[in-house]
Structures are given as structure tokens and as C-alpha cells.
Amino acid sequence: MATHESAENPFLQGNFGPWREEGEAFDLEVVGELPRDLSGVYYRNGPNPAFEPPGRYHWFDGDGMIHAIHLEDGRASYRNRWVQSRGLEEERAAGRAVYPGIFDMQPGETPIYKNTANTNIVWHAGKLLALMEAALPTQLRPDTLATLGEYDFGGRLASAMTAHPKMDPETGEMLFFGYGPFPYLQYYVADRSGALANHEVIDLAWGAMMHDFALTKDHVVFVLCPLVFSLEDLERRGGVFTWEPERGTRLGVMPRSGGNAEVRWYDTDPCYVFHPLNAYEEGGTLVLDVARYPRLDFMAPRAARDPGYEDAAAAKLHRWRIDLAGGAVRAEPLDDVATEFPRADERRLGRKHRWGYLAAAGPEGTTRMPEFTALRRYDLERGTIETRAFGAGNGVGEPLFVPRRPDSAEDDGYVLALAYEQARNTSDFYVLDARNIAGEPIARVVLPHRVPYGFHGNWVPAA
Numbered sequence: 001m002a003t004h005e006s007a008e009n010p011f012l013q014g015n016f017g018p019w020r021e022e023g024e025a026f027d028l029e030v031v032g033e034l035p036r037d038l039s040g041v042y043y044r045n046g047p048n049p050a051f052e053p054p055g056r057y058h059w060f061d062g063d064g065m066i067h068a069i070h071l072e073d074g075r076a077s078y079r080n081r082w083v084q085s086r087g088l089e090e091e092r093a094a095g096r097a098v099y100p101g102i103f104d105m106q107p108g109e110t111p112i113y114k115n116t117a118n119t120n121i122v123w124h125a126g127k128l129l130a131l132m133e134a135a136l137p138t139q140l141r142p143d144t145l146a147t148l149g150e151y152d153f154g155g156r157l158a159s160a161m162t163a164h165p166k167m168d169p170e171t172g173e174m175l176f177f178g179y180g181p182f183p184y185l186q187y188y189v190a191d192r193s194g195a196l197a198n199h200e201v202i203d204l205a206w207g208a209m210m211h212d213f214a215l216t217k218d219h220v221v222f223v224l225c226p227l228v229f230s231l232e233d234l235e236r237r238g239g240v241f242t243w244e245p246e247r248g249t250r251l252g253v254m255p256r257s258g259g260n261a262e263v264r265w266y267d268t269d270p271c272y273v274f275h276p277l278n279a280y281e282e283g284g285t286l287v288l289d290v291a292r293y294p295r296l297d298f299m300a301p302r303a304a305r306d307p308g309y310e311d312a313a314a315a316k317l318h319r320w321r322i323d324l325a326g327g328a329v330r331a332e333p334l335d336d337v338a339t340e341f342p343r344a345d346e347r348r349l350g351r352k353h354r355w356g357y358l359a360a361a362g363p364e365g366t367t368r369m370p371e372f373t374a375l376r377r378y379d380l381e382r383g384t385i386e387t388r389a390f391g392a393g394n395g396v397g398e399p400l401f402v403p404r405r406p407d408s409a410e411d412d413g414y415v416l417a418l419a420y421e422q423a424r425n426t427s428d429f430y431v432l433d434a435r436n437i438a439g440e441p442i443a444r445v446v447l448p449h450r451v452p453y454g455f456h457g458n459w460v461p462a463a
Helices: 004-008 086-094
Strands: 023-025 030-032 040-047 064-072 075-082 120-124 127-131 138-140 147-150 174-179 184-190 196-203 213-215 219-224 227-229 241-243 249-255 264-268 272-282 285-293 316-323 329-333 339-343 355-360 374-379 384-389 400-403 413-421 426-433 443-446 457-461
Touching (some): 040 127, 120 457, 213 272, 264 329, 272 339, 285 339, 355 400, 413 457
Antiparallel strands (some): 023 075, 030 443, 127 138, 138 147, 184 196, 249 264, 272 285, 316 329, 355 374, 374 384, 400 413, 413 426, 426 443
16 A cells, blocks of 8 residues: 555656566567577666655665566576665564665764665676665675675775776776765775775765766776765755755866875866766877766755756766866767766777767656656767657666677677556567667567666676
């Protein structure tokens, strides 16, 4: 039975609402034909509260649920499972939700964080890790999705871990950061085998929500935005996050093998960035493409009932050019349509890229929620855009590029995406031609039920 909170909260309605069953299905219906060279598993993570939330639920609060689509020999199967965190185990024992959400922390209380592991899922050095930025990674079995427990790199991980580690395509390293005692970051490098090989403490000018970062061949880039995190004076400030644009935004550039003393900070206009597309260096200039919000209302407490996702505050594709020697930052908008969840060819990570893929507002316009009804393919060399629209009310998630072969050209491959169809109240898994995303799908896998809107996914090719 729906509570008053769930009846009013848009993050508990429609395809944002939870799906509270785990299961598996085989020999799924395929419209079209799955490519035989597309063999592996697509894993997608997202928030899915197992119990009715006790307070002002935000989309970021839900328990992690993994959806796995296995493709092999032109056939598809599906499995979904919650990440069995210690917090979820406690709630199942209690028979109800017991952890507060990010909007329910009270003045004077020590915050209690639940490791929801609900944001991303990555594969590195033979380990499948479910991630959220305020906690340790959670290791899962890649075949059954069973939870193996929190993973701390043999006791060497001294902080939480970002939900967005970067896998270097040449070295096999995994680079990441984690929140330490504010206002510090902990920067790490794990080698190809998965062992932590480097750890540095990075000073920040203020404690902030730093969701992601960028990587080039020679540098890492930290994006310090004025979404300030503080547990002090919560009542006056209105929550743990406040938007303080007078601070501006600072871009911290550090040599990949460097440390705190070598970070150089570059100032630019106030904004917020959840996700970069990619970064690279060219002739003394560092180029950084991001989905840029002019301000972030999404984390304000009122967003629990009114996300306020109007066009003026939506993220749009943007490029920064940082003059590494001179210190100037030049900003250039690349699109005027609301977009998020940017992805490029992972083989181009930290190297110059031409193509980018993003979820976007459809031709019907921006919604007032983070629901995207189109995919956009950007040719950043020619400045052209191709759009595939799914229709009003039919939300589509993060697009993921998978090359046809390891040595294929940057745009020669497939774009994978989960999309919801409102009329059928179910979801499909699309395999699109990366060179023609608006054309007839190569294949559409009909899933056994709807998959709630979520965050991030990755492809793990068959061994």
C-alpha cells in the first residue's frame, strides 16, 4: 500500500518507482538479430528501495539493484538482484526501512550512512564491484550477482571510493579517488592486477560533493564545484548540501604520478558537473568535455517532491579548454539541449575523442525530472548531432558504446541502452548501430518486466 510520501514523491512514481522482485529469464524475445560478435554481459546499476522510505526520499537513496543482460550466440537472458548490503540485511531483519535518506539528517546527529552500492558497476582485475561514492566498493559474483561483501583492497583502502573509477586503456590501471575526512580527497591508483600502487591525500578549499573526475594520458582533473557539504548548522543551511555560487568552480590538474603539492587549480564560473565525457591534452591545452549544470537545484531538500528540472537548470554538453601554462580557462557550449550520462569509446579514455553519446531531452522538450527520452550522438570534429527519439514518457538510460572488435575504428560498433515504453509498462534493451543511432535498431531485446530508471552500466566481454 502506498504511503503519503510515495504518493507525492515523483521519485517513487512511474518508472522511477521500485521494482521489488528478483528473478531471471532465458531465451528472451529478440526483435531483429543480435550480432554474433556481441558476446558478454551488460550490467546496469540503479536505486531501488526494498522498503517504503521512512522520510523525504531522494532518487540517490535507493538500495542498489543490478540488472544483467547476457548475450551469447545471438541469444539473450536476464537476471536482476539487489546488492545485499549490511544495511539492507538489517532492514530485512526489521521488516522495514530504518536508515534515513540524505534529506533526513537532523542537526546534532552523527550521520549514519547506508552503503547502498547503487550508482555504478565496474569490472577490474577479475572483480565485479558495485559502487556508491560514500562507501567502500561491494564485490559481487559476476554470474549469479550474489553479494560477496565490501572490498577494501586487502585493508589498504583508507576511504570511500568514487562511483566513477577510470580504467586506463593502455596500462590497465584503475585510477580513482575517495572522500576522506573533509575537506580532503584520497587519490589512488590500482595496477593491472588490482593491487593499490599509489595513494595521495589531496587538499580541497572546501568540502564538496565531487561525484566524478577526468583523466588524460598525463594528468588527472578534479572538478571542485560550489555544492558545499557540511554537517554544521544544518537547520540554518537547510540540509547537508548548499549551493554557494560565490565560491566559483575550480579545476584541479595534477600529474598522474604526482601528489597534493603538484595540483594546480584553475578558476572558472560556478557550475556543477556530475559526469565528464572525456579529457585530453593538445599543444599545452587540456580539453575537458562535460555535462555542465549552470546551478544544481537537484540536491536541494525541496527536490524530494519537486525536482525542478526545468531547462534553465539542466545540464548541457560543454567544453573547457585549460591553458596549462597561462592559467586561463575558456568555456564553450557544445549544445543547447538538456543532456546527461555522457559516454565515449572507453578505448579513447584520456586520449583525443571524436564521438560522444549522451541521454537527452527529446523533441517534446525538457521534463521536470531527470527523465530523458532521446539519445544524441555528437561528432565533435564536424560539430554535428544525430538524435534518436523514443517518444514522450519513454525514458532511456545511459548510452554505452561497445566496439565491434578490439581494433575497430572509434565509431565502428554498437550503442547499448535500456529504454522504458510507457504504453506497455515494460523495458527493452536496444542494440543500435553506432554509425546510425537514429536508424532501425540492430536488435531489441524484450525484457520480462520494466527496469526502473537507474544510473550507470558497463559491458564485460566474454573471456
